[in-house]
Amino acid sequence: MKDFLIQRVSQVDWSYSPEQSVSIVGLIFWLWLIWPRDEFNALIRDKQKQTQVLIAAIALNSLWLINASLVQGIHVHFLGLVVLMLMYGWRMATVIAILPVLFFSTFILKQPFEFGIYGLLAIALPLFLCFSVYSQVFKYLPHHFLVYIFCCAFINAFLSIVFHILSWSTWLWVSTDYDWAFLSDNYLLLIPLLGFPEALLNGMAVTLLVVYRPQWLYDFSDKTYFKD
Numbered sequence: 637m638k639d640f641l642i643q644r645v646s647q648v649d650w651s652y653s654p655e656q657s658v659s660i661v662g663l664i665f666w667l668w669l670i671w672p673r674d675e676f677n678a679l680i681r682d683k684q685k686q687t688q689v690l691i692a693a694i695a696l697n698s699l700w701l702i703n704a705s706l707v708q709g710i711h712v713h714f715l716g717l718v719v720l721m722l723m724y725g726w727r728m729a730t731v732i733a734i735l736p737v738l739f740f741s742t743f744i745l746k747q748p749f750e751f752g753i754y755g756l757l758a759i760a761l762p763l764f765l766c767f768s769v770y771s772q773v774f775k776y777l778p779h780h781f782l783v784y785i786f787c788c789a790f791i792n793a794f795l796s797i798v799f800h801i802l803s804w805s806t807w808l809w810v811s812t813d814y815d816w817a818f819l820s821d822n823y824l825l826l827i828p829l830l831g832f833p834e835a836l837l838n839g840m841a842v843t844l845l846v847v848y849r850p851q852w853l854y855d856f857s858d859k860t861y862f863k864d
Contacts, residue, residue, distance in 0.1 A: 648742060652749035655811065660752030666760050667734075672727040679728075688852075689732055692720060697736040703744055709808050710823050711744060712830065715800060717763055718793040718838040723845070725854045726767035733759040757807060762799040766792045781861040785843050793838035794831040801827055 679685050696716050703713040720729040737759060741751035773787045805819045842853075850856050 648746050648748060650748065656747075656749040656752060658752075659756060660749065663752045663755045663760065666756065667731065670727045670730060672725065672731065675725065675728045676731070689724070692723065693732050693735045696720060696733060697739050700736050700740050701744070703740075705744075706822060709812055709814070710819075712826060714830070714834050714837060715758070715762065715793075715796050716834075716838065717759060717796050718766055718789055719841045719845075721763055721766055721770070722788065722842055722853055722856070726763045726770075730759055730763050733763075753807060757803040758800055761803055762796045765799045766796050769795060779860050781846060784856070784861050785839060785846060789842035790835045790839035794835040796838075797831045797834045798827055801830070 679689060699716045700713050703711050705711055717729065717733065720732060723729070724732060734755060737751050737755040738748070740758075741754050742748045745754065769792050770788050773783065773792075777783050777787060801824060805816075805823055808814050808823075809816055809819055845852055846856065850858065
């Protein structure tokens with residue numbers, strides 16, 4: 637195990653560029669803007685909640701390890717962000733997902749200072765856009781538990797993959813030698829292949845939570861979604 641860890645660490649590229657520094661500052665600024673002060677203070681006082689959040693972070697990290705590296709910079713893995721958002725709210729979910737981003741950037745991308753841009757494009761942007769979809773669903777569609785599961789979980793999870801792959805493809809197009817045709821043929825075409833399993837994964841998890849642990853969901857209420 638020690639030799640394995642030494643080998644993994646030795647493969648990490650610790651160099652950094654000005655662009656990476658700017659992206660890290662951007663991520664820190666975004667976290668400052670959205671910092672969930674009330675939720676974080678409540679978390680500090682609740683030992684049971686701390687354990688739950690730690691388990692959620694480890695589970696998300698494990699999910700991201702199921703990763704397929706196609707070529708340099710293109711990595712394929714499920715996100716699991718919508719479950720996290722519906723359990724903790726989008727702002728707290730962004731904070732929780734920082735740990736998997738750090739781990740992924742260091743040991744999968746092998747570029748620790750990429751965690752800034754990857755954090756922005758893999759969690760911050762998708763979570764914000766998924767929350768925007770969720771809020772519009774809540775505003776305009778009937779408050780029914782099937783709408784909650786199908787639109788807020790299934791469809792939103794599919795959209796999270798779309799948001800992530802489109803934004804990361806744009807970054808690769810701008811910052812690397814990959815042209816858009818190459819990215820379309822090797823990355824964008826994976827959206828349907830990843831989107832439907834991502835939707836199923838998140839949708840099933842949220843369905844189980846609605847049935848067995850509705851109190852674990854951030855703003856789910858029987859009075860709201862099971863009205864006669």
